[in-house]
Amino acid sequence: MKTAYTADQIRGAERALMALLPEGTLMQRAATGLAAVCADLLGRVYGRRIVLLVGSGDNGGDALYAGERLARRGAWVGAVLAGSKTHEAGLRALLDAGGRVVEPPELDRADLIIDGLVGIGASGALREPYARLAETANAAPGPVVAVDVPSGADASTGQVAGAAVRARVTVTMGAYKTGLLVDPGASVAGDVRLIDIGLGEHLPDPDVAALTGGDVDALMPRPGAESDKYRRGVLGVAAGGDQFTGAAVLAVGGALRAGAGMVRYAGREGPVAQVRAHWPEAVVTPLDEPVIDHVGRVQAWVLGPGLGTDDWAHELAARVLGSGVPVLVDADALTLVARDPGLLRRDAPVLLTPHAGELARLIRAERDDIEAARLEHVRRAAAELGATVLLKGSTTVVAEDARPVRVNLTGTSWLATGGTGDVLAGVAGALLAQGLSCYDAASCGAYLHGLAGRLAADGAPLAAADVATAVPAAIRAVTSATS
Numbered sequence: 001m002k003t004a005y006t007a008d009q010i011r012g013a014e015r016a017l018m019a020l021l022p023e024g025t026l027m028q029r030a031a032t033g034l035a036a037v038c039a040d041l042l043g044r045v046y047g048r049r050i051v052l053l054v055g056s057g058d059n060g061g062d063a064l065y066a067g068e069r070l071a072r073r074g075a076w077v078g079a080v081l082a083g084s085k086t087h088e089a090g091l092r093a094l095l096d097a098g099g100r101v102v103e104p105p106e107l108d109r110a111d112l113i114i115d116g117l118v119g120i121g122a123s124g125a126l127r128e129p130y131a132r133l134a135e136t137a138n139a140a141p142g143p144v145v146a147v148d149v150p151s152g153a154d155a156s157t158g159q160v161a162g163a164a165v166r167a168r169v170t171v172t173m174g175a176y177k178t179g180l181l182v183d184p185g186a187s188v189a190g191d192v193r194l195i196d197i198g199l200g201e202h203l204p205d206p207d208v209a210a211l212t213g214g215d216v217d218a219l220m221p222r223p224g225a226e227s228d229k230y231r232r233g234v235l236g237v238a239a240g241g242d243q244f245t246g247a248a249v250l251a252v253g254g255a256l257r258a259g260a261g262m263v264r265y266a267g268r269e270g271p272v273a274q275v276r277a278h279w280p281e282a283v284v285t286p287l288d289e290p291v292i293d294h295v296g297r298v299q300a301w302v303l304g305p306g307l308g309t310d311d312w313a314h315e316l317a318a319r320v321l322g323s324g325v326p327v328l329v330d331a332d333a334l335t336l337v338a339r340d341p342g343l344l345r346r347d348a349p350v351l352l353t354p355h356a357g358e359l360a361r362l363i364r365a366e367r368d369d370i371e372a373a374r375l376e377h378v379r380r381a382a383a384e385l386g387a388t389v390l391l392k393g394s395t396t397v398v399a400e401d402a403r404p405v406r407v408n409l410t411g412t413s414w415l416a417t418g419g420t421g422d423v424l425a426g427v428a429g430a431l432l433a434q435g436l437s438c439y440d441a442a443s444c445g446a447y448l449h450g451l452a453g454r455l456a457a458d459g460a461p462l463a464a465a466d467v468a469t470a471v472p473a474a475i476r477a478v479t480s481a482t483s
């Protein structure tokens with residue numbers, strides 16, 4: 001599990017550790033790690049031009065001491081002092097090592113820029129002159145290495161309220177910060193390298209966590225000698241309408257590839273014909289009326305992709321949510337639930353899988369506000385709706401009351417194409433039917449779906465059906481990486 005923490009949590013751990021160590025030890029550890037990453041990025045240190053952006057706090061101190069180390073290895077190092085004050089001992093160390101104080105135009109001639117403007121001590125949008133320096137660094141030809149977090153991205157939330165440094169690499173101290181795993185912070189952080197400064201045992205329970213392939217492998221249900229198709233998990237899919245027949249095909253396709261023992265599809269005439277034609281493996285029940293009594297036993301339902309939002313769909317949603325098994329609610333069913341929240345009053349677990357627009361309707365918020373503060377809104381939704389919520393997007397996040405938010409790191413922008421959400425619903429639904437909790441089914445489903453997207457895209461456009469096809473390869477990849 002890759003775990004991440006808020007600024008306050010990191011500060012608490014740092015205080016506990018600092019009490020045990022001579023003053024300045026942690027900053028020296030941080031600077032050593034930072035200088036090593038910079039040297040690695042440069043390839044050759046001697047004779048290279050390195051410009052430090054130095055803010056008034058300890059983030060600037062880290063940059064200055066790393067600059068000292070690089071200057072001792074023969075680099076030309078200049079520091080732009082941006083704050084009203086400067087870490088004095090750090091500046092002295094840099095000057096003693098042959099470094100110098102320079103003006104911002106030097107940024108344009110740098111082979112490497114180190115962003116030590118602000119770290120976990122930042123509050124709010126970058127003020128001047130920091131904001132302007134961040135923009136200048138972004139426009140300069142040399143790569144930027146951010147110290148701890150890219151200045152301008154909130155360490156605790158990943159929110160970017162104004163200008164922010166766009167880093168090639170972020171060297172983060174002691175532990176990942178939440179804002180490095182969640183967009184937009186994650187996308188300005190570049191490649192994140194973690195420097196161990198010894199915080200380990202002082203860290204509390206994480207704020208957010210990201211599954212690794214090994215975690216998914218450990219959570220994935222596997223058939224045993226005693227398994228049969230019923231015991232492996234039967235998923236019901238109530239999706240598709242006469243208008244959107246493809247959603248049903250894609251959701252069933254995702255489910256069939258993710259290990260369900262059986263997929264039962266129930267729907268109207270149009271999608272029934274399509275599902276039958278694509279998936280002879282699925283057990284298909286045409287519905288004349290919106291009832292599910294004759295569909296057969298299922299261990300979980302996927303409800304909603306392409307279903308429509310008319311009275312018929314509402315009645316079917318009420319029947320499915322009235323069943324006693326876990327239900328994944330997606331797409332049109334989210335619209336139905338937003339209109340009629342009473343549908344969610346049930347004892348069995350619910351997993352909601354909205355994108356930002358759908359979540360906006362569910363919790364009466366603005367879509368843009370949700371995109372800007374994904375963690376805050378997904379947590380609020382889980383608490384208010386009493387459900388597990390998977391918020392889709394450039395970083396997919398999964399919230400359930402009182403658990404760390406799970407962040408998915410496997411996605412690719414190529415997945416932003418029609419129908420991939422239907423496949424995700426099928427994959428996560430199949431995991432629910434196999435007995436995973438909503439929290440695990442959602443986060444493993446997002447992981448496998450993202451990885452399948454990467455495998456299917458391989459740097460080129462993909463169609464949603466390709467993602468479903470690649471799900472077994474994604475499962476194999478997590479298994480072979482850990483066996």
Ligand SMILES: NC(=O)C1=CN([C@@H]2O[C@H](COP(=O)(O)OP(=O)(O)OC[C@H]3O[C@@H](n4cnc5c(N)ncnc54)[C@H](O)[C@@H]3O)[C@@H](O)[C@H]2O)[C@@H](O)CC1
Nearest residue numbers: 026027056057058059118119120121122123125126127148
């Ligand atoms: N505390 C520790 O033990 C360690 C801290 N380390 C470094 O120290 C950093 C934290 O240092 P600090 O607590 O001094 O805080 P920072 O250096 O992150 O920032 C605080 C300074 O920035 C200014 N500031 C805050 N928000 C601003 C904004 N929006 N625009 C412009 N200026 C703003 C404040 O006035 C203050 O002077 C970490 O991110 C890390 O880089 C590392 O050296 C590891 C050890």
Ligand SMILES: [K+]
Nearest residue numbers: 118147149151
């Ligand atoms: K920084």
